[in-house]
Amino acid sequence: xxxxxxxxxxxxxxxxxxxxxxxxxAALEKGHEIYRIFFYHDGVNNGTRLTxxxxxxxxxxxxxSELAEQHNLDLVxxxxxxxxxxxxxxxxxxxxxxxxxxxAPGFRISGLGQLIEGGIQxxxxxxxxx
Amino acid sequence: MLHTxxxxxxxxxxxxxxLAHAKEGSAILLIEDGVYxxxxxxxxxxxxxxxxxxxxxxxxxxDVKLRGVADKVMDGVKLVDYAGFxxxxxxxxxxxxxx
Amino acid sequence: MMGGEVKKFLYMNxxxxxxxxxxxxxLEVVLxxxxxxxxxxxxxxxxxxxxxxxxxxxxxxxxxxxSPTYRALEMYDVEKLYVxxxxxxxxxxxxxxxxxxxxxxxxxxxxxxxxEMDVVLSF
Numbered sequence: 001x002x003x004x005x006x007x008x009x010x011x012x013x014x015x016x017x018x019x020x021x022x023x024x025x026a027a028l029e030k031g032h033e034i035y036r037i038f039f040y041h042d043g044v045n046n047g048t049r050l051t052x053x054x055x056x057x058x059x060x061x062x063x064x065s066e067l068a069e070q071h072n073l074d075l076v077x078x079x080x081x082x083x084x085x086x087x088x089x090x091x092x093x094x095x096x097x098x099x100x101x102x103x104a105p106g107f108r109i110s111g112l113g114q115l116i117e118g119g120i121q122x123x124x125x126x127x128x129x130x
Numbered sequence: 131m132l133h134t135x136x137x138x139x140x141x142x143x144x145x146x147x148x149l150a151h152a153k154e155g156s157a158i159l160l161i162e163d164g165v166y167x168x169x170x171x172x173x174x175x176x177x178x179x180x181x182x183x184x185x186x187x188x189x190x191x192x193d194v195k196l197r198g199v200a201d202k203v204m205d206g207v208k209l210v211d212y213a214g215f216x217x218x219x220x221x222x223x224x225x226x227x228x229x
Numbered sequence: 230m231m232g233g234e235v236k237k238f239l240y241m242n243x244x245x246x247x248x249x250x251x252x253x254x255x256l257e258v259v260l261x262x263x264x265x266x267x268x269x270x271x272x273x274x275x276x277x278x279x280x281x282x283x284x285x286x287x288x289x290x291x292x293x294x295x296s297p298t299y300r301a302l303e304m305y306d307v308e309k310l311y312v313x314x315x316x317x318x319x320x321x322x323x324x325x326x327x328x329x330x331x332x333x334x335x336x337x338x339x340x341x342x343x344x345e346m347d348v349v350l351s352f
Contacts, residue, residue: 001220040254151336153341229244
């Protein structure tokens, strides 16, 4: 079965991102397809490579990047939400005259249409938020 | 239809709204702080007990264990792991998250 | 725009505006989603009904008043707006307090409506 997962909260602040990750991992382990993981609201903060959690804690951002690499996942960060919160890839940084980008490997920035399209193309949309 | 509730019933009304809008026979899965709603002897236990005659109530076991309430889960609440969560999402035609 | 499959999308709005960004950003999804020509329904329950209240005034505040956008939804062919009867009553509100035409529905009616949907986006 094909899933799209929506993540509405940032890492560490709220469990939503952990729940979404463990759900996605379990779905993949069961042989399902994750069509897309869409990061919205503060969820866009899951995609900054500049996080540095303490050694004894999980690394939420790296965990997403690794899962994306292993399973060729489409991790999409909403552009409008990202601009508000300062998440940028090289193109976005250049377009908006910013001096740096911070997007983590495996993530891409795109429009809200990707969420709707995920809802259309997938058998199930599962939302994790606050 | 699968309903998920991730809020403590002592803080937010997500569980109440879920119970008021879920169709008889629905699956309700308590996750994150929602799992406190599955515990015995609370101010909402009777409500949840009653709900179990209309719905199947599940709680996400990793979240129950994490919060130290594994020995307080009400009889009749079914514990599932993340694989079980995925199965519920597959078995039901859609998922509504009561945030 | 996309052509092909049309699904029934439900936007479930249960959060008050301003205190958190969910209401504003969920409205942005609705507007973008309209271009996909899906069958769209908006439901407002719990504090979500406060999104639609008349008289929102940001003149002494620096926050964006996005309430006029609800009135523009019609132009995007988003016409099915349903408000929970119990949610309104609990907050001492009536349809007259709202800035757009809505249909007030009981929990029983909303329950049936939800069953018909294909995709639920929750905010």
